Amino acid sequence: MNPTLFLIFTSLLKIVGIVFVVILPMVSYSVYAERRVSALIQDRLGPNRVGPAGLFQPIADAMKFILKEDFTPANVNKFYYWLAPCLAMVPALMTIAVVPFGSTLFGVPMVIADINVGVLYVFAIASLGVYGIVIAGWSSNSKYPFLGGVRSSSQMISYELSLGLAVIPIFLLVGQLRLTDIVRYQIENGWMIAPFVGHWTDGWKWLLAIPMSISFVVFTIAIFAETNRLPFDLPEAETELVGGYHTEYGSMKFALFFLGEYAAMITGSAIIVTLFLGGWHLPVPWWNHAHGFHWLLIDGSLGGWRGVIGGLFNIFVFFGKVSVLLLFFIWVRWTLPRFRYDQLMRLGWVFFFEIALVNIFLAAIIIACLPQ
Amino acid sequence: MAITVSRPKLNWSERLYLPAILGGMAITFGHLKNMLLGRTKVTMQYPEQKWDSQMPDHYRGAPALVKDEGGRVRCVACQLCEFICPPRAIRIVPGEIPLGERFAKVEKYPEKFDIDMIRCIYCGMCEEVCPEQAIFLRKDYAITGYTRAEMVHDKEKLIEIGGVMHGLVLKWNEKK
């Protein structure tokens, strides 16, 4: 087959597969997980009626949203009012394009677009998400959405700084922006925050893990803020702003915001996993006579069914890690109270920004001292 | 006058908040774990599990018209409940019992008796005001319907819910 055609064909397949088979169901089931976990945390049961253990609840919800009257308030700016939900949803899905969610399957790399500016692309697209919210807030022509929109834009701008600064140590180390290379590096040298693989007894690596862990914490917290999750959900703080930027939205348009938020959460987790947690890589402890104890790398590079199983295993590992992070997100949400707005701003500008900045120097010094 | 609230002095680990956050997460995780292990059980699965048998005597469910042992619907359409009902849920059309009927000596009866259960607030005023011991709040609480019209209990429905009450004052029996 013509390689270009083949590329187009596999890319389309990957796009459709990842968006419709993985991400969207994952989005709806993360909503379900959110509801169940929050219920359990609060000593309740949560949705358990539709289907076994309530597993069909997301489907019922989707049906409900689709069938609801699509109501447009009279005094909104129609064009932007309609545009906003799409703007909230699309960037969240687009970021996933550069994230490697597996090794290879049938020799095809499991990443939609392996571009060399991977992380920059992620930041560029993710920051577009704020437009959906700001436009929604403004076009609704109503005070609470407007406040939500304003809060959201300033919050996002503040936290994008630390977000960007937090990943710089990784680039210092890897010297690459391409996400597959970052994963590759972690396969060879161990995960950024837990470098067990390779020369794991090397003290420098562990020293390096300190700035990496700081980066990891700052980055994760910034992702919380980016995705408007509690404790940083001020743009939609119900107790203050009714519903925040989506107060005036209903039915499927509201659902798009809702899905967008969870999609952003998933892509955020995917990026954390890729940058800090080894991506699709899961080292399997192994022992044989030839090498003694060592870590076994499973990926899709083997021939025949072993390669297929390996590729699938990697995909599974990747999404498994993402799911664990999602549960963590949920867990945090149902534990922590919401920040006050001034606290949020202070935290972003006074703490995380500084920490990330100092962290860069720390990492740079360590890397500079690193014996080659 | 402004009141100055003195804030507690925090030491540095408290100022970091992290221990508190982790402590909080441990608590929520504990709840989650106990729920998963089935150690906490507070939620009742409503339509399957019910609490009806333990309902207290003073429970105020749907108001209904009762009959006495003699089979007489006790209401005489005095309309006091209609008057007292705070949300004006009750609507009565009084009528005269035709001569020759079994209870003609009571003279007056409700031709129509509607309680709009969308309006009813289960306050029990109607039961309290009724001079004839004719209306009681029964234990029915699952009052549902698909339309507004369905939610209006008419006389038949009210009598059906009400059933027979024993041991009421039977003053009309002494009438000529």
Added chain:
Amino acid sequence: MPNDSQPQLVNVQIDDVWHQFPKGTRLIEACEQAGSYVPRYCYHKKLSSPGNCRMCLIEMGMPKMGPDRKPILGPDGKPEINWMPRPQISCATDVSEGLGVRTISPLVEECRRGVMEFLLINHPLDCPICDQAGECRLQEFSVEYGRQDSRFLEHKVKKPKNVVLGPRVTLDDERCILCSRCIRFCKEIAHDDVLGFVDRGSHTTLTAHPGKRLENNYSLNTVDICPVGALTSSDFRFKMRVWFLKETNSFCTSCATGCNTIIGTREDVIYRQTPRENDAVNSTWMCDYGRLNFAYLERDRRLLEPMVRTENKLQPATWPHAIASAATQLKPYVGWQTAILASGRMTNEELWLAGRLAESLGVTLIDIVPRTGEADDILLSADRNPNTNGARLLRLASGSGTVLQQIKEAVWSGQIQALITLGENPLRCGITPEYLARLPVYVVLDLLANDATAQASVVLPSLGFAEKRGSMINGKGRLQRLNRAVRGPGEARDDWEILRDLVQAISGGNSESHARSGRLDTIEDVFRQMSEAVPEFAGLTLSRISDLGVQVLNGDGKPGNSAPEKMREREPEKQPQ
């Protein structure tokens, strides 16, 4: 020497305060005027006082007389009072100089409690089904003086219940407290002595004399004056509890007397009419005919929406269309081709606008349809139009009937091409469907559908007496005001609004009357416009007419405003017993 026109005043001490009353005032009334209401059952101020219920017992005393047969004065310069040891009834005594009364004292209260206990011995526990509940004197006074429980252990005396006394009155003998008000009313006011007591003691029973029924035209007044629920109106019986009724002051429009009434309504349904005291008109009574004459307002035949004849069928239309259509149909005819049949049941405001309508069309043939019946010498007037005087005053009534005859003939001859009837059925003055068939244009403003409205070109549904405001002048020249008790049904509109719109549609916005008095936005504006033209109404506004009316003409309907004789008050021809 006491002046004849100025009745002599006497000093009376009531509850330690000295008051002055004209000589001849009933003591019970004097107490009431002094602010101490004395409970009563048998006493009614328009009837004789038999003094048989004993509820009005009070302590009474006469001035102490010195040896010089002059009252001994106390330190305050007022006579000292010699209190009688036994209580006296206050309803059978007139005030006299130096009389002392105590309406609040342990003895008086004890008496009232005792009387109440006796009255309740045999009284049934009927309040839940009793129509009087809520306005029952027995209930009211037992709240104040009744016991919680009964000391009477024997069975209550059973008496007949649900007795049909006459076509309109139903009696429950168990509830009767034997006050005899109803008997006295029949004898003294209605001159139809049909009621009486039979048997003795606890078994005393009110009944109609053998072979007689309570069926005179005033029988329902017995229901009003019965202090308990013994006499009930068969019409109102069990229909609605009185505490739900909204009360609107109005007057009866069934004859020229215009008895003052209270209309009891709930949610736009009229349940009853009761008389309202007005000594210049109806004392405290009204006749059964007028009282029950409101059911027509809720007939199925009510016209509910304006209709316009299109393609030879009456089709529902909108108001603007109906008015415009009526105006365009009427406009082509000159004055002598058009006639207006107005009604003596219209209010002055409506008649005034009918006059303007006639002006704008140049109509000269305009009259009201007389409506007569038999008069009695109590209240009912031979003239059954409530506002004949108003129509005369506004020069719309010929009074002779010649104009009506002229109209009828002119319709037949074809001279009249357009006829407007305002709240009147032309069939009543001989304009039969054959006559109407000759008319190219026939505009009807009316409440009820009938044979004539079926032939109309335009039908304009209007409101009945209880649904609108307006004023009328009764047979004795008293200007009285109707108030709105209920809203009109369907799309029916206030008559005056219809007439105003019609006048404006015919003459354009700049008609003379329009220019004269500006816009007619409310009925008050109509009255103002009318009062500027009619000297009898000068200085009045519709709101300023009191609930008791204003005398604008002499009693005989002639100019002037001397009030007529007061309705006979409490001087029955012969005292009972």
